[in-house]
Each structure stands twice: as C-alpha cells, then as structure tokens.
Amino acid sequence: MHGIEGRGLAGLPLAAVLLLCACSPSKGAKNGDEAALPGNDVAASNFANRMSGQPEPPSPAQPFEQKEKTDLLEFAYAYPAQAAQIPVLAERFGNALKVGKADALKMAREDRKAAREADYPFRAHSLETRWTVAADTPRFLALRSESYVYTGGAHGMTGYEALLWDKARKRETAVTALMTSPAAFAAAIRDRFCDALDKARAEKRGAPVKRSDDDDFTKCIDPMQQVLVPTSKDGKLVDGVTVVIGPYSAGPYAEGSYEIALPVDAAMRKAIKTEYQDAFAAAE
Template sequence: MSFRTLAAAAPLALVLAACSPSAEGSDGQDAASADGATASATAEAAGAAKSVKEENDLYSFSYAYPAQVGGVPELAAHLDADAEKAKAALISESEDDRTQAEANDYPYRAHSFSKEWKVVADLPRYLSLSGEFATYSGGAHGMYGLESLVWDKQANAGMDGVALFQSAEALDEALGQKLCDALDAERAKRRGEAVPTDAGDDGTGFNSCQHVKDATVLVGSSGGGKFDRIGIWFGPYVAGPYAEGSYELNFPVDAAVIEAVKPEYREAFSAR
C-alpha cells in the first residue's frame, strides 16, 4: 500500500493501511464572501474529527483530520495552524494570479489546496499520521504529495517519520538491496518489462535505485503495540516518469532497521 515530495495531482492511497489498527487572507477580506462562494466547516470539539471545505470563484480549500487528532489538543492546534497557513498562502497566490490574468487578458483558473490526515498507527505513546495533500495553481495539472507526522503524546511534540532514525542514510543502509529490488519489481509491473540491468543512471533516476532521503517515511504497526512496518513513498518524477505515478513500498521492521533507529526511540519498535 501507500507517502513530502510533490507530483501530479491524483488521489493518493493511504500508505500502510494494512499496518494500522484501523489502516492567508491577503487584506483581511473574506474571499469566500467576496466571490459569492459557498463555504462549509464541520467539526471541532475535542476528540472529534475535523473537515473544513470552502469553494468560490477564486479558490477551493479543504483540510481534514481524524478523531484521534481531535483527542490531542496540542496536536489539533498544531494542525489547525498548518491549515490556516496553507489557506493564507492559497488566497494570496490565487489573488496574485487572478490579477496577472486580468492584466494580461488570459482566463483565470481557480486555484486549489487540499490536505487530509489519516492514521497510520495509534500506539500508546505515539500517533503516526500520513498527510495527503494536493494543489492546483492554474497549470496543465496539479501537484500532490505526502507528509509524515509522528506525534509523541508524552512529550506533546511531533516529528517527521524519518526523524525517528539516526539519519535517512542509516535507514537506507538498513533496508539495503531490498529497497532497490522492491522498487524494480514494482517498476517492472508498471512497465511490462524488467528494468535493464545495464540501464545505468541516465540523469532522470527512473532506472536507478532511489534513496530514503528523497522519500517520505511512514512508520506503521500491525497490532497497535509497537512499530513493526516501514513505508517508503516516492513521488512521481522521483523513481519514474509522471505517467507511472508514485511508488509505495512497505517493509517489515527487522534487526537492521531497529539498529538504524535512534536509541531513544528503539523501545517503540519491534522486529517481525
């Protein structure tokens, strides 16, 4: 299954679903009312899921997170701030583009931003989330990507999934040839032929092994007790051309992966 890299706008699959116990206003004016748009927002008591949607002639915006996030006030506040920042940027960029369109006599296409957070794993101390986002800014196609967020319930702080490890390179080394083999196997399925062994690197990286530093890392759990699964997500244009989309690879935690984890987080992991 399905991860901060950008690529072409299409829905993302939830990474590591099987690993989960379950799976800027420019000048202060409300752009929605200014454009005669409809807006809706739901949610929002502690412990509740959140879903905010706004659509008008200038932009469309949506942001959502599940009830597990609503149950952690500090985390909910962190993501609410993220939503406000994203909306402010969207409005500012949309207004700038519309001004340019009017000045240069070309049609303005409404911009959009959406992000949805989903639970990858909910452990006693940690909540692992994936944040699927998509943007459109008037071009031929949009962009999308995936973020990783692991919230430490005890410390009331969050981090990217890869921050649990000593470095991206350490995790790369721990996964080793398995990462390259899994990537090439998936490439072969999509292309209908194996990646040539003598293909080498043509500068695109579409035939060579890719690395954790260019991926989004998610940590999952098969039973909700410990992290025992690792998800590696490469956005389109990283491991293959646009048409191939993103690459989603999953691996069990083993002794080598645990060795790559920072000592302070090793108790949260177990080998399968």
C-alpha cells in the same frame, strides 16, 4: 415518560425533573429492556457528577474537516480524531490551515487579475490537504498527509508529509530521531527498498526494469530523501516503515506516486536506538 405521564411537572424541584428525564426509559422501551439503553446510564452519571461537583468526562474528539469551493479556490483540510484530541497538533494544523488558505487565495486573486489583464481564461486553483493515521500505538502516533495543489497549469502536483508524535514524552519528534543514524538506517533498508522499487516500477510499466545509474527513472533513489512513515497493522507496535515517493522522483509524472512498504526486519530494528526498540515489532 414513564412514572410522570399525566402529571404536571411544575410542582417538582428542577433537580428532580432533570433526574427523571435523564433516567426514564423511552416510550419504546419495554419492561426489562432498560439495560439496553446505555445512553440513560451515561446521562444519569453525568447528572450525578454535576450535582456532586465532579467534572463530566471530556467528550471524545471528532475528526476535523473543512471544505470550500468558490470561483477562485477549491480548498479542503482534514485531520483525524487522534490528532484533534492533542491540543498541540490541533493548534498546529489549525495554523497551517489558516496560512495555507490565505496564501492560496492571494495567489488565486493575483492570477485571476493577471488573466483578465491578458485576456485569457482563469482556471480556479486548488489546495487540498488530508492527514490520516498510519500508526496509533501506545508509544507513537504516526500521521501522514497527502496534499494536492493546482495553480492553473497543465496539471496539479501531489506532495506528502509525515508527522510522528511521541506519546510518552508528549511531543512531536522526527522519524530520524529514532535512528542510531540516518546512514545506518539507509544501509539497513537500501537493498530491500531498491528491489521493491524496481518491482513496483515494473508493475506500472508492464516490463522488467533494468537498473541504470545513468537514467533517473531506473536507478535506485535515496530512500532517506523521501517521506518515511512508520506504520502499524495491529495498533500495538510499529511493524513497518513506508517510503512515500512523490511524482517525478522515481518515474515520469504519468506514473504518479510510489509507496514502498518495508516490514521491520532484524537490520531495520538494529538501526533503531535502544530506547525506542521496544516500540517496534520483532523482526519478521
């Protein structure tokens, strides 16, 4: 420590020792290099704030993740830093974690007991949920989750959710609350959605799709019954909505999920309430 090496610190006041420790460059720093050590400035600033009675700036929120694997249950729950810094969302996710884990453990214990009584092998259950950011703009934070549940059967199931946080009003809202009406929004996106779904189906199946209302896996489904996720590429405006479709809804289980990305166009923007249109990108 420059300036105090070779000297005892016992005779210095505690405040002076702390200030020296906070401000002194490391031994590896050369003359003129102190400016390259931003941590020193932060430490000194925090120390000065404490001495003057000013509160220190809050620490940035960290992403949350809990993982645990036992003979009963493989469990995981995660959400991003953007959600962790909003107390209401952090509390909501924390409660969902506790309830979901407790219910999953209860089911796994009951299943294991039944397996022992029937003398057949028990298969450990799984419950995994991960929330990620789909859009983080000045007005909205849009999150989406993917959950995997396995309870010992032939295969597990994947499900999806969306959450929209209105930063201006500091509250959670529904995607449909942004629309002039769900019917108007459905009409605005239906043709594009159906065409894009047929294209996605064809890519998975390796052959063109002949749409038929008599076949659940070739007819166009209702996008409003699926998970709608606002998205943003630049973090400035919502520039699209992705329709997330779980297994079995648009095709057999083997095809998995579908995600149909719809950029904002004039028809979609018109179906958004005037008070929210400024948060959406101009029509492409």
